[in-house]
Amino acid sequence: MSIPLGLSLLAVWFCFSGHSFAQGQDDFARGLSEFRAGNYSAAERLFSDAEEASPGTTDALLYEGKCLIDLRNFPAAEKALRQYVARHLDSYDALYLLGFVLNRENRPSESLDLYTKAARLRTPTGDDLKIVGLDYVLLNDYADAVRWLEKSVELDSRNKEAWYYLGRAYYTQSRLPDASKAFQTVLKLAPNDSKAENNLGLIFESQAQPEAAAEAYRKAIAWQEQGEHPSEQPYLNLGNLLLEQDQMAEAAKTLETAVRLAPSNSLCRLKLGTAYLRAGNLNDARRELEKSVQLAPDDPAGHYQLGRLYKQMNQMKKAKEEFDQTAELQSRAASSKPQ
Amino acid sequence: MTFCQIARYLVGGGTGVLLCVLTFSFASQNNATATQSPSASTGQFVDITQQLGINFQYQASHTTRKYLPETMGAGVALFDYDNDGRLDIFFVNGAPLSDPTPKGTIPQKTGPKYWNRLFHQKTDGTFEDVTEKAGLQGAGYGMGVAVGDYDNDGYEDLYVTAYGGNKLYHNNGDGTFSDVTEKAGVGGSGWSTSAEWVDLDGDGYLDLVVLRYVDWDFDEVWCGEHKEGYRAYCHPDYFKAIRPLVYHNNGDGTFTEVAEKLGLAKPGKGLGLASADYDRDGHIDLFIANDSMAEFMYHNKGNGSFEEVGLPAGTAVDVDGRTYAGMGVDFADYNNDGWPDLVVTDLANQRYALYQNNGDGSFTYASMTTGISRMTLMHSGWGVRFLDFDNDGWKDLLIAQGHDLDTIELTSPGIHYREPLLLARNTGKEFVDVSANSGAVFQKAWVARGLAIGDLDNDGWVDAVVTTNDGPAYVLRNKFQSSNHWLTLKLVGHQSNRDGIGAEVKLVTAGGAQFVTVTTASSYLSASDKRAHFGLGKDEIAKEIQVRWPSGIVQTLKDIRANQILQVDERVAKPRW
Numbered sequence: 001m002s003i004p005l006g007l008s009l010l011a012v013w014f015c016f017s018g019h020s021f022a023q024g025q026d027d028f029a030r031g032l033s034e035f036r037a038g039n040y041s042a043a044e045r046l047f048s049d050a051e052e053a054s055p056g057t058t059d060a061l062l063y064e065g066k067c068l069i070d071l072r073n074f075p076a077a078e079k080a081l082r083q084y085v086a087r088h089l090d091s092y093d094a095l096y097l098l099g100f101v102l103n104r105e106n107r108p109s110e111s112l113d114l115y116t117k118a119a120r121l122r123t124p125t126g127d128d129l130k131i132v133g134l135d136y137v138l139l140n141d142y143a144d145a146v147r148w149l150e151k152s153v154e155l156d157s158r159n160k161e162a163w164y165y166l167g168r169a170y171y172t173q174s175r176l177p178d179a180s181k182a183f184q185t186v187l188k189l190a191p192n193d194s195k196a197e198n199n200l201g202l203i204f205e206s207q208a209q210p211e212a213a214a215e216a217y218r219k220a221i222a223w224q225e226q227g228e229h230p231s232e233q234p235y236l237n238l239g240n241l242l243l244e245q246d247q248m249a250e251a252a253k254t255l256e257t258a259v260r261l262a263p264s265n266s267l268c269r270l271k272l273g274t275a276y277l278r279a280g281n282l283n284d285a286r287r288e289l290e291k292s293v294q295l296a297p298d299d300p301a302g303h304y305q306l307g308r309l310y311k312q313m314n315q316m317k318k319a320k321e322e323f324d325q326t327a328e329l330q331s332r333a334a335s336s337k338p339q
Numbered sequence: 340m341t342f343c344q345i346a347r348y349l350v351g352g353g354t355g356v357l358l359c360v361l362t363f364s365f366a367s368q369n370n371a372t373a374t375q376s377p378s379a380s381t382g383q384f385v386d387i388t389q390q391l392g393i394n395f396q397y398q399a400s401h402t403t404r405k406y407l408p409e410t411m412g413a414g415v416a417l418f419d420y421d422n423d424g425r426l427d428i429f430f431v432n433g434a435p436l437s438d439p440t441p442k443g444t445i446p447q448k449t450g451p452k453y454w455n456r457l458f459h460q461k462t463d464g465t466f467e468d469v470t471e472k473a474g475l476q477g478a479g480y481g482m483g484v485a486v487g488d489y490d491n492d493g494y495e496d497l498y499v500t501a502y503g504g505n506k507l508y509h510n511n512g513d514g515t516f517s518d519v520t521e522k523a524g525v526g527g528s529g530w531s532t533s534a535e536w537v538d539l540d541g542d543g544y545l546d547l548v549v550l551r552y553v554d555w556d557f558d559e560v561w562c563g564e565h566k567e568g569y570r571a572y573c574h575p576d577y578f579k580a581i582r583p584l585v586y587h588n589n590g591d592g593t594f595t596e597v598a599e600k601l602g603l604a605k606p607g608k609g610l611g612l613a614s615a616d617y618d619r620d621g622h623i624d625l626f627i628a629n630d631s632m633a634e635f636m637y638h639n640k641g642n643g644s645f646e647e648v649g650l651p652a653g654t655a656v657d658v659d660g661r662t663y664a665g666m667g668v669d670f671a672d673y674n675n676d677g678w679p680d681l682v683v684t685d686l687a688n689q690r691y692a693l694y695q696n697n698g699d700g701s702f703t704y705a706s707m708t709t710g711i712s713r714m715t716l717m718h719s720g721w722g723v724r725f726l727d728f729d730n731d732g733w734k735d736l737l738i739a740q741g742h743d744l745d746t747i748e749l750t751s752p753g754i755h756y757r758e759p760l761l762l763a764r765n766t767g768k769e770f771v772d773v774s775a776n777s778g779a780v781f782q783k784a785w786v787a788r789g790l791a792i793g794d795l796d797n798d799g800w801v802d803a804v805v806t807t808n809d810g811p812a813y814v815l816r817n818k819f820q821s822s823n824h825w826l827t828l829k830l831v832g833h834q835s836n837r838d839g840i841g842a843e844v845k846l847v848t849a850g851g852a853q854f855v856t857v858t859t860a861s862s863y864l865s866a867s868d869k870r871a872h873f874g875l876g877k878d879e880i881a882k883e884i885q886v887r888w889p890s891g892i893v894q895t896l897k898d899i900r901a902n903q904i905l906q907v908d909e910r911v912a913k914p915r916w
Binding site (some may be wrong): 319320 | 688751
């Protein structure tokens with residue numbers, strides 16, 4: 001008795017299909033395990049395999065998106081999550097995640113659209129509202145940013161990131177006492193948070209309290225030295241403050257550290273070069289200022305300081321070139337504003 | 340009497356004979372830096388507007404369209420138009436704007452509410468409104484005012500700037516003025532702001548420099564957020580820069596526009612204008628405060644042309660090399676080293692710029708090291724003048740403040756549209772904010788713009804007048820109590836321009852030397868008392884006064900008694916006027 005060819009093919013298909021389904025389930029389960037263990041690269045591969053083996057039968061795309069977010073691969077995360085959302089229109093989890101990804105991709109309007117859709121399906125958390133607030137920051141709408149960040153900390157008063165961003169938004173609005181309170185709250189939740197302390201320094205500076213500002217920057221520097229990745233920011237701020245106070249030697253020393261931590265930061269180079277220039281250390285000033293201009297060729301401030309340096313070195317032709325370039329860049333910057 | 344000084348207004352009684360020693364010599368450099376030890380003190384300014392009979396209200400005509408001129412005005416002048424020895428006050432006013440106003444419109448005044456106003460000071464110190472009698476009602480949407488005796492006839496003339504065309508009013512000497520704009524050829528065009536009378540070529544006739552803000556029209560441009568109540572005045576970056584107008588005085592009542600010829604035609608966004616010979620080469624230089632672009636320093640090359648040197652001189656940008664919203668300016672030697680320094684006001688978060696003259700053609704940004712930075716970071720300043728309010732020999736600072744955006748608190752609640760005035764005392768080492776304890780006027784929040792200074796009651800203590808946008812003007816009497824002495828010099832040129840504008844005065848006391856450049860300009864849109872005022876501290880005698888006239892003549896007076904207003908006539912063999 002012979003089996004008709006059609007039936008045979010069907011059997012083969014069922015066999016393979018069953019295998020793929022099982023494989024997909026298996027990959028997904030293993031992916032979850034890796035994901036929970038924080039092995040995002042491995043998990044991402046497994047979720048990808050699971051989806052390929054058995055498309056649409058698991059939440060692999062959702063978790064792949066989550067992994068890719070943790071791996072900071074936002075374009076790929078967006079792709080995965082959009083595929084998932086297309087099949088799961090009522091997945092608030094995916095919508096919130098996609099909103100987050102679009103925020104990270106600097107697409108705040110689209111992000112806000114997704115948060116609005118997600119909020120219809122599930123009440124947003126404090127963390128969700130934090131991202132909404134950050135979307136408004138990206139839109140340069142600080143009034144609304146503050147509104148949503150305030151709601152965020154209302155919902156979750158222990159969300160230190162939300163408090164930090166709220167502090168930043170207040171600071172941008174020149175609401176210095178409010179900003180100070182927000183950063184103090186961060187410090188209550190996370191003692192020795194160097195970023196918050198650094199921002200308190202900025203507030204003290206704005207409030208014309210340079211001594212308190214310097215103390216805050218120094219504290220931030222001390223605290224962050226216990227961490228793995230010290231930031232150049234408190235060094236830059238302290239160095240700039242010392243520069244303003246004409247304490248050239250200490251300013252240069254502090255800014256040297258900032259440059260060591262962030263050698264590609266043109267502002268650190270500019271400030272260090274300026275400190276050298278004002279201290280009369282012209283050769284070092286030249287090195288730093290030329291590097292700063294190389295890193296940020298469109299920043300008129302760098303060309304201006306370089307022009308001053310060349311003038312001091314009596315290289316008048318080069319000085320004139322730099323001053324001309326400064327004027328050109330200033331003019332370009334002023335005329336590039338949107339109409 | 341052409342070359343001797345006359346004590347015209349003796350204060351404190353007595354009619355003692357003044358020593359009058361006139362010599363011709365070039366001033367030697369004096370680097371003394373202090374006249375008196377500073378003592379802790381605060382100001383005492385009192386609002387006496389009502390008592391004086393002043394009731395001026397500036398009409399900005401704010402619309403929902405947020406036309407930029409609405410938030411920028413206006414100026415005030417302190418000058419003695421009838422030569423009775425008492426300062427009079429002229430206020431510039433706006434004009435009605437329809438909402439919307441069609442593109443191309445040149446707004447016009449439609450009635451007394453919008454008139455400019457001249458207030459004459461009577462013998463009892465109160466004022467009377469003489470606008471109609473003087474014929475100074477004006478036209479157009481007014482902005483600024485400049486004072487100078489352009490025809491050297493002994494009477495101060497007025498130049499009033501506006502959006503859409505300016506006016507020159509010749510003082511007829513009988514309490515009336517004539518509009519001579521057309522004959523003089525100085526009507527200009529566009530949006531004019533601050534103007535200054537100054538003799539640019541040393542021919543004895545005052546020339547006229549007129550700043551223009553931006554290339555602007557009544558276009559429908561929405562700035563700020565598209566939300567109810569958030570529409571805002573547009574940033575100047577939205578508009579093109581425009582060159583100033585510079586009128587050479589032909590000496591016959593007519594003028595020729597020469598900005599291009601003189602090298603002064605660089606397009607800017609000029610709001611504030613001041614002059615001084617910053618490198619002491621004998622030729623007056625100009626500084627232009629531009630809004631949100633590089634500030635201009637025009638060096639007078641002495642060959643009939645100017646060169647813009649702001650960047651190499653270090654006065655174009657702030658300490659970080661950034662541009663800022665330059666608005667008001669004053670150009671005076673605050674540290675008594677003989678070299679004129681600069682202060683430029685700007686917007687909140689920018690810090691007012693104080694540039695200390697290094698004496699080698701360059702300046703150092705000194706806001707940080709003098710205390711100016713910390714006291715001004717959160718403020719927005721317009722009219723500004725150095726003035727020695729306590730007569731201690733150090734020039735202090737008085738600043739009119741208030742943001743340009745009436746919506747600023749919606750987006751930046753920590754910055755304020757209405758702000759109190761700022762009084763910064765110069766201790767000889769740094770500036771100290773003494774506003775809080777200097778009188779109730781420093782507790783009042785205004786949208787202040789124009790500021791003129793002058794000794795209204797001739798008591799030796801410099802007073803001030805402040806204008807507010809779409810609000811009243813305020814007359815502030817300096818009631819500082821002190822035994823400090825003072826000396827005020829009224830210069831009369833006889834070869835140089837009659838106002839003595841541009842003359843450099845060096846005054847030496849036991850404590851050291853002070854320097855003043857005679858001007859009616861500086862500040863923002865405003866004109867101040869031309870008389871050179873000096874605080875002498877405890878010194879009752881000025882040992883020496885040297886006047887370097889714009890003509891080049893240097894005149895020296897010896898042992899001049901304090902506490903008087905002294906007329907100093909330029910000594911020339913054959914007076915031209």
